[in-house]
Amino acid sequence: xxxxxxxxxxxxxxxxxxxxxxxxxxxxxxxxxxxxxxxxxxxxxxxxxxxxxxxxxxxxxxxxxxxxxxxxxxxxxxxxxxxxxxxxxxxxxxxxxxxxxxxxxxxxxxxxxxxxxxxxxxxxxxxxxxxxxxxxxxxxxxxxxxxxxxxxxxxxxxxxxxxxxxxxxxxxxxxxxxxxxxxxxxxxxxxxxxxxxxxxxxxxxxxxxxxxxxxxxxxxxxxxxxxxxxxxxxxxxxxxxxxxxxxxxxxxxxxxxxxxxxxxxxxxxxxxxxxxxxxxxxxxxxxxxxxxxxxxxxxxxxxxxxxxxxxxxxxxxxxxxxxxxxxxxxxxxxxxxxxxxxxxxxxxxxxxxxxxxxxxxxxxxxxxxxxxxxxxxxxxxxxxxxxxxxxxxxxxxxxxxxxxxxxxxxxxxxxxxxxxxxxxxxxxxxxxxxxxxxxxxxxxxxxxxxxxxxxxxxxxxxxxxxxxxxxxxxxxxxxxxxxxxxxxxxxxxxxxxxxxxxxxxxxxxxxxxxxxxxxx
Ligand code: GLA
Numbered sequence: 001x002x003x004x005x006x007x008x009x010x011x012x013x014x015x016x017x018x019x020x021x022x023x024x025x026x027x028x029x030x031x032x033x034x035x036x037x038x039x040x041x042x043x044x045x046x047x048x049x050x051x052x053x054x055x056x057x058x059x060x061x062x063x064x065x066x067x068x069x070x071x072x073x074x075x076x077x078x079x080x081x082x083x084x085x086x087x088x089x090x091x092x093x094x095x096x097x098x099x100x101x102x103x104x105x106x107x108x109x110x111x112x113x114x115x116x117x118x119x120x121x122x123x124x125x126x127x128x129x130x131x132x133x134x135x136x137x138x139x140x141x142x143x144x145x146x147x148x149x150x151x152x153x154x155x156x157x158x159x160x161x162x163x164x165x166x167x168x169x170x171x172x173x174x175x176x177x178x179x180x181x182x183x184x185x186x187x188x189x190x191x192x193x194x195x196x197x198x199x200x201x202x203x204x205x206x207x208x209x210x211x212x213x214x215x216x217x218x219x220x221x222x223x224x225x226x227x228x229x230x231x232x233x234x235x236x237x238x239x240x241x242x243x244x245x246x247x248x249x250x251x252x253x254x255x256x257x258x259x260x261x262x263x264x265x266x267x268x269x270x271x272x273x274x275x276x277x278x279x280x281x282x283x284x285x286x287x288x289x290x291x292x293x294x295x296x297x298x299x300x301x302x303x304x305x306x307x308x309x310x311x312x313x314x315x316x317x318x319x320x321x322x323x324x325x326x327x328x329x330x331x332x333x334x335x336x337x338x339x340x341x342x343x344x345x346x347x348x349x350x351x352x353x354x355x356x357x358x359x360x361x362x363x364x365x366x367x368x369x370x371x372x373x374x375x376x377x378x379x380x381x382x383x384x385x386x387x388x389x390x391x392x393x394x395x396x397x398x399x400x401x402x403x404x405x406x407x408x409x410x411x412x413x414x415x416x417x418x419x420x421x422x423x424x425x426x427x428x429x430x431x432x433x434x435x436x437x438x439x440x441x442x443x444x445x446x447x448x449x450x451x452x453x454x455x456x457x458x459x460x461x462x463x464x465x466x467x468x469x470x471x472x473x474x475x476x477x478x479x480x481x482x483x484x485x486x487x488x489x490x491x492x493x494x495x496x497x498x499x500x501x502x503x504x505x506x507x508x509x510x511x512x513x514x515x516x517x518x519x520x
Contacts, residue, residue, distance in 0.1 A: 032185045033486060033498030035207035036242040037304040037403075038276045039155065039187055041077025041120060042070070046250050046280030049218030050131055053083025054100040055108055062115050064283035071116060072434065073295040074304060074405040075279060077155045077187070078112060079120035088135040094147045109152040113412035113502060120155040121148060125171045126162035136162055138171075141178040149184035152502060160192035168196035176205035184482065185500050189247065189276075199236050203244035208276050211236055215249035215280075221257035223387075227340070230269045234312045237325065240274055242308035242494070247276050254281035254290035261388040264368060265338060267293050268391040271303040272311035272323055272336050297434060298367040299391060301402040302326065302334045306494035311336065315353060320345050320384075324354050329403055329492040332395035339384040347390075350379035354394065365393040365400045372398055401436035404489055404496060408432075411501040413467045422472035422513040429501060433461045442485035442499060449481050452503060456485070467503050472513030479505040 042061060044053050058080055065071050065078060085105060086094045096105045103111070109119040123129070123144065124136035137144045137158070148156055158175055160168070172190055179186050188206035190198050198209035212229045216222040233248035240246045251270060253263045270277060279294060286294075302311075311326030311334055319341035326334040335354060339345040351358050361375030368391055373380075382390040393400055413427035433439055438461055444454045451474060455466050465485065485499040 033484070033495065034185055034187050034243065035245065036495060036497040037306065037308060038245050038274050039077055039189075039208065040073075040075045040277040040300075040304075041118070041155070042075060042279045042283060043078075043081050043120065043157070043250050044083060044280075045081040045214075045218065046216055046221075046252055047219060047255060047282050050082055050084065050133065053080050053085075055103055058083075058108060059111065061283050062112060062117060064286075065117065066115060068283060068286060068291055069295050070279065070283065070291075072407055073297060074300055074407065074434065075277070075294075076116075076118045076408075077120040077278070078117050079108070079122075079153075079155070081122045081157065082129050082131060082134060082159070083122070084133045085121065086134060088140070092140060092143060094135070094140075094144055105151040110412060113152065114410055116408045116410050118154040118411065119152060120157065121151065121153045122157045122159065123148070124159040124161050124163075125166065125175060126160065126164075128162045130159055130161035132162070137175065137178075138163070138166065141174050142181060145175065145178035145182040148179075148186065149182035153184070153186055154500070155187040155189065157189040157191055160190075160195060168192060168198075169201055172198075172202065173205050185484070185498070194232075199239035199246060203239075203241075207243055208245040208247045210247045210249060212248055216252055216255070219256065221252035221255040221262075223258060223262055226252055226266060230266075230273070231313075233273060233275070234323075237273070237310040237312040240308070240310040242306070245274060245276055245308075246310060248273065250278040250280035251294075252280055253293055254279070254286055259387060260289050260293075261385060263290065263293050265387055265389045267296070268299060268336055268367075268389045269323075269338070271299045272326055272334055272391070274303060274305070274308055274310045274326075277303055296367065297402060297405065298365070298370065298393070298400070300405060301435070302328065302367070302391075302393070304405055305329050305403050306489040306492050306496070320347060322347065322349065322353065328393070329489065329494070330395070330399075330401050332393050332400065335392045335394055337382055337384050337390040337392075339386060339388055342386050344386065345384050346381055347384060348379060348381045349392075351377075353379070356394075360396065363395050363398040365395070367391040367393060372400070374398065401491065403435050403491075404437070404439060404487075405434040406431060406496075406499070407434060408499075408501070413501065413503045414506075415467075415469055415504065416506040416508065417469075417471045417474075417511070418508040420509050420512060422470065422511050424468060424470050425505075426466055426468040427503075428464050428466045430462055430464050431499060437490050439463070439487050439490065439496075442487050445484040445486065448483065449479070451479060451505065452481050452483075454483055454485075465501075469503075469505055471505075471507055471511045474507050474511050476507055476510050479507065
């Protein structure tokens with residue numbers, strides 16, 4: 001008996017050792033297909049802080065996201081941060097703060113989905129959120145996550161304020177279980193600012209975790225602090241990968257306090273580190289240069305690379321650093337030279353620095369000037385201005401394909417059927433790919449309700465998912481389904497983030513007929 005116990009304890013110690021010492025546990029407890037490339041979107045905190053957040057602001061930002069071209073570049077998650085969105089009523093249920101969000105939090109979600117974007121919300125694992133303006137989820141985890149699902153949330157940031165006495169692993173694990181029980185696929189963003197070393201365990205219960213404190217106070221970028229964060233986050237590179245990302249906080253590109261070179265460098269570092277790209281600036285007032293930086297598809301292509309490798313520093317002196325270690329899906333690799341001195345730096349990158357034979361003839365693509373040179377043997381030299389970067393992609397061929405970047409015209413199909421006779425109705429959504437290759441057809445998962453069928457058709461790089469419903473035999477009422485479709489990136493064969501969208505059906509009268517109805 002004793003020896004069995006001894007073996008048991010040894011196995012347990014071993015398991016704990018593997019889980020806490022080894023890099024990147026690479027486990028995703030649920031096969032949800034979410035966040036297989038770093039999430040992209042917009043969050044209000046960096047620019048606005050708490051007070052200005054309300055429905056009107058979020059809707060104006062959504063319009064700007066679409067009209068500025070950010071949606072076309074892949075930014076999709078958007079919504080309030082700690083924006084005093086809800087209170088808890090006497091029965092313990094979260095209810096919308098209608099003064100700030102008069103259309104309700106579900107209404108805001110529907111609006112965001114109709115605009116071809118995904119809905120992000122914020123909460124806290126403790127008793128109250130950081131400013132104490134909103135209730136936290138402690139002791140209400142399951143009902144709160146059900147409420148978030150009812151609001152049709154797709155991404156939830158869970159802060160770590162007012163959590164005295166809570167065990168961080170247990171608390172976030174419970175929230176993960178609660179989310180899973182609520183039945184809606186939601187990207188889970190942990191926000192403990194590095195407390196509890198989430199990179200060592202959180203891949204099993206979430207998709208991304210903050211690695212550091214806040215990047216700035218609302219309204220003004222802090223370059224020095226942002227660089228400290230970048231250099232801390234860089235060291236954690238081994239823990240990141242598809243579905244589990246280090247999060248060095250939201251972007252400060254385009255905020256007051258940064259030069260154009262700093263905006264470019266910041267964005268390049270976040271792209272190379274496979275960091276989530278949640279823009280944090282006022283999208284309603286962007287300069288041309290800010291838009292160009294935030295929508296540079298060649299830089300975003302590094303960030304959204306299907307291999308999901310976080311780049312890191314491979315050589316450094318006091319002021320100049322060479323970043324690499326980021327192999328890309330087509331066999332090329334990304335390299336970044338960052339100059340933090342006050343005069344230009346001339347930097348030699350030898351092929352041996354990046355693990356390649358000196359004799360190889362390689363092509364070099366500059367991802368900011370969009371020019372290709374080569375073939376070069378042995379290496380190349382670059383000149384980098386103060387606070388600026390050279391962001392390069394290095395390849396054996398002069399083709400530099402872009403990985404898939406998925407954009408939808410809508411994530412909500414709403415249908416309404418009136419009258420007692422059976423009807424067939426349909427509504428389509430179109431999914432585009434801004435990457436280079438055509439994708440295979442999206443594969444719709446089985447398990448749709450009987451009243452719904454989905455077909456997929458290709459038209460070049462666009463695909464249309466047509467949702468056909470039959471009302472035969474349905475009772476008066478509201479019906480809802482979440483459709484999941486899966487795909488693979490054709491060059492690497494890697495699974496892509498699953499596509500999820502909502503289908504709503506309102507049936508105004510009991511309908512005759514026997515199910516299944518006639519679909520086509
Ligand atoms: C924490 C987070 C921030 C923001 C604020 C809201 O500080 O790190 O990103 O969500 O809370 O109070």
